[in-house]
Amino acid sequence: MSIDLKGVVKRVGAETHIYETDLTFSPGGFNVLLGATGAGKTTLIKLMAGLENPTEGSVFLNGRHVTRVSPQKRNVSLVHQFFVNYPHFSVYDNIASPLRLAGITRAEIDRRVRETAELMRLTPMLKRRPGELSGGQQQRTALARAIVKDSDLVLLDEPLANLDYKLREELRNELPRLFADRGATVIYATSEPHEALLLGGTTAAMRDGRIAQLGPTAEIYRGPNTLDTAQVFSDPPMNTARVEKRGKEVHLAPGVSWPAAGPIAAASDGVYTFGVRPNLVSPQEEAAAGVKIEGEVLITELSGSESVAHFALTATETPDPWVSQSHGVHPYEIGERRPFFINVSRGLYFDAAGARIAG
Amino acid sequence: MKRLTWLVPTIYIIFLMLPIYWLVNMSFKTTNEILGGFSPYPVEFTTENYVTILTDPTWYWGYINSLMYVSINTVLSVAVALPAAYAFSRYRFLGDKHLFFWLLTNRMAPPAVFALPFFQLYSAVHLFDTHLAVALAHCLFNIPLAVWILEGFMSGVPKELDETAYVDGYSFPAFFTRIFIPNIGAGVGVAAFFCFMFSWVELLLAKTLTAVEAKPIAATMTRTASTSGYELGLLAAAGCLTIIPGAIVIYFVRNYIAKGFALGRV
Numbered sequence: 374m375s376i377d378l379k380g381v382v383k384r385v386g387a388e389t390h391i392y393e394t395d396l397t398f399s400p401g402g403f404n405v406l407l408g409a410t411g412a413g414k415t416t417l418i419k420l421m422a423g424l425e426n427p428t429e430g431s432v433f434l435n436g437r438h439v440t441r442v443s444p445q446k447r448n449v450s451l452v453h454q455f456f457v458n459y460p461h462f463s464v465y466d467n468i469a470s471p472l473r474l475a476g477i478t479r480a481e482i483d484r485r486v487r488e489t490a491e492l493m494r495l496t497p498m499l500k501r502r503p504g505e506l507s508g509g510q511q512q513r514t515a516l517a518r519a520i521v522k523d524s525d526l527v528l529l530d531e532p533l534a535n536l537d538y539k540l541r542e543e544l545r546n547e548l549p550r551l552f553a554d555r556g557a558t559v560i561y562a563t564s565e566p567h568e569a570l571l572l573g574g575t576t577a578a579m580r581d582g583r584i585a586q587l588g589p590t591a592e593i594y595r596g597p598n599t600l601d602t603a604q605v606f607s608d609p610p611m612n613t614a615r616v617e618k619r620g621k622e623v624h625l626a627p628g629v630s631w632p633a634a635g636p637i638a639a640a641s642d643g644v645y646t647f648g649v650r651p652n653l654v655s656p657q658e659e660a661a662a663g664v665k666i667e668g669e670v671l672i673t674e675l676s677g678s679e680s681v682a683h684f685a686l687t688a689t690e691t692p693d694p695w696v697s698q699s700h701g702v703h704p705y706e707i708g709e710r711r712p713f714f715i716n717v718s719r720g721l722y723f724d725a726a727g728a729r730i731a732g
Numbered sequence: 733m734k735r736l737t738w739l740v741p742t743i744y745i746i747f748l749m750l751p752i753y754w755l756v757n758m759s760f761k762t763t764n765e766i767l768g769g770f771s772p773y774p775v776e777f778t779t780e781n782y783v784t785i786l787t788d789p790t791w792y793w794g795y796i797n798s799l800m801y802v803s804i805n806t807v808l809s810v811a812v813a814l815p816a817a818y819a820f821s822r823y824r825f826l827g828d829k830h831l832f833f834w835l836l837t838n839r840m841a842p843p844a845v846f847a848l849p850f851f852q853l854y855s856a857v858h859l860f861d862t863h864l865a866v867a868l869a870h871c872l873f874n875i876p877l878a879v880w881i882l883e884g885f886m887s888g889v890p891k892e893l894d895e896t897a898y899v900d901g902y903s904f905p906a907f908f909t910r911i912f913i914p915n916i917g918a919g920v921g922v923a924a925f926f927c928f929m930f931s932w933v934e935l936l937l938a939k940t941l942t943a944v945e946a947k948p949i950a951a952t953m954t955r956t957a958s959t960s961g962y963e964l965g966l967l968a969a970a971g972c973l974t975i976i977p978g979a980i981v982i983y984f985v986r987n988y989i990a991k992g993f994a995l996g997r998v
Binding site (some may be wrong): 419422424445449450451453455457459460461470471473476496515518522708 | 892893896897899902903914915
C-alpha cells in the first residue's frame with residue numbers, strides 16, 4: 374500500500390511537532406525514517422496510523438483519503454519501541470487477537486498464529502504470558518502480532534532500540550526478509566544512521582519536525598542534499614567548519630588549505646561550510662589527500678578495534694568539537710596537542726543556506 | 733541484645749490484638765459475667781449472644797441492610813469511577829488538574845455536614861429509608877477516592893497499550909472491557925475494597941437516612957443497647973460479626989493494599 378502525506382502539519386498547543394510535510398512512500402518497500410530523538414518520527418508514525426490527527430493536511434492510503442479515519446479502519450500494524458503486549462493474554466492469544474477481531478474462522482486463526490509463531494521462533498512460548506518472556510521474545514511477540522495481521526502498512530517505531538546488541542543485530546537481519554515476502558509497505562523509524570544503512574531501502578531523513586531528504590538510503594548517505602541531512606545521517610555527528618574558497622584553494626584556517634577539487638572547484642569564491650565524516654579524520658597520515666591539522670584532544674573513547682577522539686581545532690573555531698574515528702588502537706592523552714589528517718577528497722561543501730554544492 | 737529482637741514486635745502485636753481479643757472474649761460471656769468482674773477468658777462460656785443475633789430478624793436484618801447498601805455503593809462507585817479515572821489518566825482537558833484535586837477535597841469535609849441536606853433532599857424525593865439512599869450518599873466520598881486510586885493504577889499502564897489495541901482493531905469499549913480493565917484488575921479490587929470499607933464503617937449518614945426498612949447494623953446496635961438496658965454480651969457479639977466482612981474482603985486484596993493507600997501511586 375502506498376502512503377501519501379500531503380501538506381501535513383501537527384501542532385500541539387503553541388508547539389509545532391511536524392512542519393508542513395509532503396511525503397510519499399511507494400507500495401511494498403522497506404522505508405526508513407531516520408532522525409534524532411525529538412525529530413518527529415513517532416509523531417509522523419502516529420499520524421500515519423491514525424492515532425493522532427494532523428492539524429492541517431491530509432493522509433492518503435493507496436489513494437484513499439483517510440485523514441480522520443480511525444486506526445481500527447486503516448488496516449495498519451504498529452510496533453512500539455517498548456515491548457507492548459497484552460499482559461493478561463498468552464502469547465498465542467496475543468498473536469491471535471487482531472485476527473479474532475477481524476472475524477476469521479478459528480481454524481484459519483490457528484493456522485496463521487502457528488505459522489507466524491514458527492517464523493518468529495515463538496512456538497515453545499505460545500502458552501506463556503508475555504511477562505514470563507525475555508525482552509527479545511516479548512518484542513518478537515509484538516512483531517508477530519504485526520505480521521500475522523497481513524496489514525498493508527507496517528509501522529515500526531524504533532522496535533529494536535530497547536534490545537541488547539546481539540538480539541538487535543539478529544532481528545535487524547530478519548526484519549526486511551520477514552516483510553519482503555508479504556508485499557507490505559514497511560516504515561521503520563530509527564535514530565541510528567548505521568541501522569538505516571543496514572536496512573537499506575528508502576530513507577527519509579528527519580530533523581526538527583521536517584523531512585530533510587527522501588531517497589534511496591545509500592544515495593542519501595553518500596550525497597546528502599543539505600547540511601541537515603548530513604548531520605542526521607552521521608553518527609558520531611559530521612565535523613563541520615567554516616571554509617573560504619579563494620581561487621583554486623580552499624582555506625580552513627591560516628596555514629591549512631588544500632586545492633579545490635570536485636564540485637567545489639566550479640563554485641564561485643566565498644564562504645562555505647565544510648563537512649567531513651569522523652571516519653575520514655585520522656590520527657595517522659594514511660590517506661593520499663590527507664590535510665594536516667592540529668587538534669587538542671578533549672575526550673577519547675576506545676571500543677575494541679576502534680578509537681574515537683573528540684578534539685578542538687587549535688587553528689580555528691568550529692561550532693562543535695571535531696571527532697576522529699579510526700581503526701586500530703591509538704593512544705591519546707587528554708589535553709595533548711597532536712596532528713590529525715583530514716581526507717578532504719571525500720569532504721562535502723555546503724553553501725550559506727545549507728544546500729550541498731553538487732557538481 | 734540480639735535475642736530480644738522478637739520483643740518489640742510481640743509487644744506491638746499484643747497491643748494491637750488486645751482490644752479485639754477482649755471483644756471476642758466478651759462476646760462469649762453473659763452480660764452478668766461482664767459486669768460482675770474481671771476475667772481474662774469466659775468462665776461461663778456461652779454462644780447465646782450469637783444465636784440471638786443470627787435468629788432475631790431485628791438483629792440480622794441490620795447486617796443484611798448494611799451489606800446491601802455497601803454493595804450497591806461499591807458497584808456504583810467503581811462503575812462511575814472507572815471512566816472518570818480513565819479520562820483523568822489519558823486526556824488533557826481544561827481544568828483537569830483542578831477538578832482532580834477538587835475531587836479529593838470532597839473527602840476532607842466531614843460527612844456530618846451533608847447529613848441535613850441529604851435528609852431533606854431524600855425525604856423530598858421519597859428515597860428516605862431505602863438502601864439506595866445510603867448507597868448514593870456514600871458515593872459522595874467513595875467516588876472521589878475510587879477515581880484517585882484507579883487513576884493511579886491506570887497511569888501505570890503505558891498509553892502505548894491503548895494505541896496498540898486500537899491499531900489491532902479493538903473499538904474503545906472492547907479495548908476498555910477486554911484489555912484495559914483486566915490489566916488494572918488489582919486496582920479495581922483495591923478501589924472496591926476501600927469503597928466497601930468506608931461505606932461499611934460510615935455511621936452518621938447511614939443512621940440519618942434510614943429509619944426501619946434500611947436500618948444498618950450499627951444503628952441496630954446502638955438502639956438495642958439503649959432500649960433493653962446494657963446487653964453487653966450481645967453488643968460484643970454483634971461487634972465481632974461486623975469485623976468479619978471487612979476481614980474477608982481484605983484477604984483478596986492483601987497484596988495491593990499498600991498501593992491502594994498510596995492511591996495507586998508507587
